[in-house]
Amino acid sequence: MSKNKQAAKGYLPLDTTKKLKSTMGKHYLLARYHKYWGRPLNKKVAWVTSGFPVEILRAFNVFPVYPENYGAVCGTARVSTELCKEAESAGYLQDLCSYARSNIGSITRKDLAPAGGLPKPDFIAICNNICGTVLKWYESLARIYNVPMFIIDTPFIVDRVEEHHVQYVLDQFKNLISELEQFTGRQFDLAKLERIISYSDESIKLWQEIRSLCKTKPSPLNIPDMFLHLAPIVSLRGTAEAVNYYKTFRGEVLTRVKNGVAAVPGEKYRLLWDNIAIWYKLFAFFKMFTERKASFVVDTYSGGWAMDLYLGNPLESLAETYTAIFLNRSVEFRAQQIVELIGEYQVDGFVMHSNRSCKPYSLVQEEVRRIVTKQTGIPGVLIEADMADSRAYSEEQVRTRVQAFMETLEII
Amino acid sequence: MGEFYLGVDIGSLTVKVVLINTSGEIIGSGVKRAGFKGIEYATELRGRLLDEAGIALDQIVATVATGYGRLNFPADKEVSEISCQAKGIAHLFPDVKTIIDIGGQDSKVIKLGLNGRIIDFNMNDKCAAGTGRFLEVMAHALEIKVEEIGALALLATEVSSISSTCTVFAESEVISHIAQGSSLEGIVAGICQSVAERVYALARRINPEPVILLTGGVALNEGVVKAVSKKFAANILVPPLPQITAALGAALAAKSISED
Numbered sequence A: 001m002s003k004n005k006q007a008a009k010g011y012l013p014l015d016t017t018k019k020l021k022s023t024m025g026k027h028y029l030l031a032r033y034h035k036y037w038g039r040p041l042n043k044k045v046a047w048v049t050s051g052f053p054v055e056i057l058r059a060f061n062v063f064p065v066y067p068e069n070y071g072a073v074c075g076t077a078r079v080s081t082e083l084c085k086e087a088e089s090a091g092y093l094q095d096l097c098s099y100a101r102s103n104i105g106s107i108t109r110k111d112l113a114p115a116g117g118l119p120k121p122d123f124i125a126i127c128n129n130i131c132g133t134v135l136k137w138y139e140s141l142a143r144i145y146n147v148p149m150f151i152i153d154t155p156f157i158v159d160r161v162e163e164h165h166v167q168y169v170l171d172q173f174k175n176l177i178s179e180l181e182q183f184t185g186r187q188f189d190l191a192k193l194e195r196i197i198s199y200s201d202e203s204i205k206l207w208q209e210i211r212s213l214c215k216t217k218p219s220p221l222n223i224p225d226m227f228l229h230l231a232p233i234v235s236l237r238g239t240a241e242a243v244n245y246y247k248t249f250r251g252e253v254l255t256r257v258k259n260g261v262a263a264v265p266g267e268k269y270r271l272l273w274d275n276i277a278i279w280y281k282l283f284a285f286f287k288m289f290t291e292r293k294a295s296f297v298v299d300t301y302s303g304g305w306a307m308d309l310y311l312g313n314p315l316e317s318l319a320e321t322y323t324a325i326f327l328n329r330s331v332e333f334r335a336q337q338i339v340e341l342i343g344e345y346q347v348d349g350f351v352m353h354s355n356r357s358c359k360p361y362s363l364v365q366e367e368v369r370r371i372v373t374k375q376t377g378i379p380g381v382l383i384e385a386d387m388a389d390s391r392a393y394s395e396e397q398v399r400t401r402v403q404a405f406m407e408t409l410e411i412i
Numbered sequence B: 001m002g003e004f005y006l007g008v009d010i011g012s013l014t015v016k017v018v019l020i021n022t023s024g025e026i027i028g029s030g031v032k033r034a035g036f037k038g039i040e041y042a043t044e045l046r047g048r049l050l051d052e053a054g055i056a057l058d059q060i061v062a063t064v065a066t067g068y069g070r071l072n073f074p075a076d077k078e079v080s081e082i083s084c085q086a087k088g089i090a091h092l093f094p095d096v097k098t099i100i101d102i103g104g105q106d107s108k109v110i111k112l113g114l115n116g117r118i119i120d121f122n123m124n125d126k127c128a129a130g131t132g133r134f135l136e137v138m139a140h141a142l143e144i145k146v147e148e149i150g151a152l153a154l155l156a157t158e159v160s161s162i163s164s165t166c167t168v169f170a171e172s173e174v175i176s177h178i179a180q181g182s183s184l185e186g187i188v189a190g191i192c193q194s195v196a197e198r199v200y201a202l203a204r205r206i207n208p209e210p211v212i213l214l215t216g217g218v219a220l221n222e223g224v225v226k227a228v229s230k231k232f233a234a235n236i237l238v239p240p241l242p243q244i245t246a247a248l249g250a251a252l253a254a255k256s257i258s259e260d
Helices: A003-009 A016-032 A054-059 A067-076 A080-089 A098-108 A133-145 A163-184 A190-213 A223-229 A231-235 A240-258 A279-290 A314-323 A331-344 A365-376 A395-411 B035-053 B081-092 B132-142 B146-154 B167-179 B184-204 B222-232 B245-259
Strands: A045-048 A063-065 A123-127 A149-152 A269-274 A294-299 A349-355 A380-385 B004-010 B014-021 B026-033 B060-066 B098-102 B107-112 B118-123 B212-215
Touching (some): A016 A223, A016 A240, A054 A063, A054 A163, A067 A080, A067 A098, A067 A231, A080 A098, A080 A279, A098 A133, A133 A149, A190 A231, A190 A240, A231 A240, A279 A395, A349 A395, A380 A395, A395 B118, B004 B035, B014 B245, B026 B245, B060 B245, B081 B118, B081 B212, B081 B245, B118 B184, B132 B146, B132 B184, B184 B222, B212 B222
Parallel strands (some): A045 A063, A269 A294, A269 A349, A349 A380, B004 B060, B098 B212
């Protein structure tokens, strides 16, 4: 383990990161050269939202790529802001999600786009369980590429998931399947879908287990680790490769737990994170906390992929799982989720990233913050920034807030 | 030979320095407009305070720096202005529950619990509306000195409201009020009201409770003080030297770190 790497990050690096780079590198390489190997196999490329029931697409031998994950890649590579400007010149507002702008900008600015951009889609697949923006964003994509678009509409869950919600989504799944049969020229294969779901299920369980291991004091991981190692469960969900990947990752985390190794040496404070990462400042931002021996032991964002896959008929189970996604839930649900995590992970304070891009995630945060502090007595702070557009990040403002927040914890 | 502690607050517009003794009493304080030369002026102010009090530099046991320039000033520790402000005010006014601090480029609201512990705080976003800089821009548009705003606002018989929250757009609004022939006093009162409304919105998120106190350079402006007390429907306390309270908190923090 290199000392330099630790100095740059401010905490203990993971060996599995090498495997992450090769796994995701391979995925983007396959994406880039899809026309050479995928076309001859009649393997269609779909541009897919992160909350889409990708298992159904995989059952039709589709190669999915994720503009949202790609947005995160652009953010980490610090090219998002330039790509956003490109989209803005084409008429997209600066108030639009920065993943959307990065993605749209990357279509024309191949010179800046990491991995040469995403491969041209054969169709677009959207599920609005994560936000409403995806509908208009992907509609633009369908228009730009002149390809068909498949939409799954999930009703917003005010209280609990009801039978009629699941039925509504399930009907759309059935419809989607018959449309995909026509579009791909392949027969729907239930056994294949079941196999794919079992891969999803296995990687989700591994992901849940890895998250749970962070309940250990000191925590074996700091949250930027989860943000980075999230990529395979988003992009490779439903594959054996994802399962293998998370087995390796779990192995390393288990070893740390067994040996009492802390991600942040001398862990003094345990924090919770809410919202998507600030990709272009990932380590620089968290360093302000690690310097003060504060470790982020849990978050709500990476928990989005730790959803329970419901048992029973595979399609029904998928319908329920994808409808119950946390961003599709009420303020009370979101607050309760944080209250529970604070208890389970023995959290001392929470940091909310008010993400200019992600309205459904950020809009209710102030209210959630109030409810959580009232119920737990644990303080929380709101940091204003953006996940990919660095123009929305004001260094001094952020530093003052973070520092003042940490000082309040230190006095206690 | 006595021992002393120094607090330095390098803000976006001004530098404030406070020297205290081991009992926490203020021995001397100074304020200077800073701009680019924050650190240089802070050092200069420190020299002046030491000279006036007849104290040698090595009698300063510890120094704490705060404010935007805190990272670069040679100090024993840097502490955020939010913690310093809370520490300074809790020392001077133990009954205060809510601090409204309006500085050069940011405004913040701090809620205090027992013994000056911070319960919650809120800061303005990346926008200078409702701050000292906002008042300067408006004064410039009206061709008056920023110091004149307070007295003029108190003379207003009617208030020309400024609805825009953006400094640039608010300036255009002021210019259109001038064009419409509104009175100078009325426009100035409108500007003060807009600052009060902005800070009220910020404060409401953390449920402000009396006693409420206003600090920062803008607290010197009687027009804003009047507008803030009207908006909060409460009596607003203003310390005698509202600009130096964070620097005082920094000096007190210097005292506590040396005692630890």
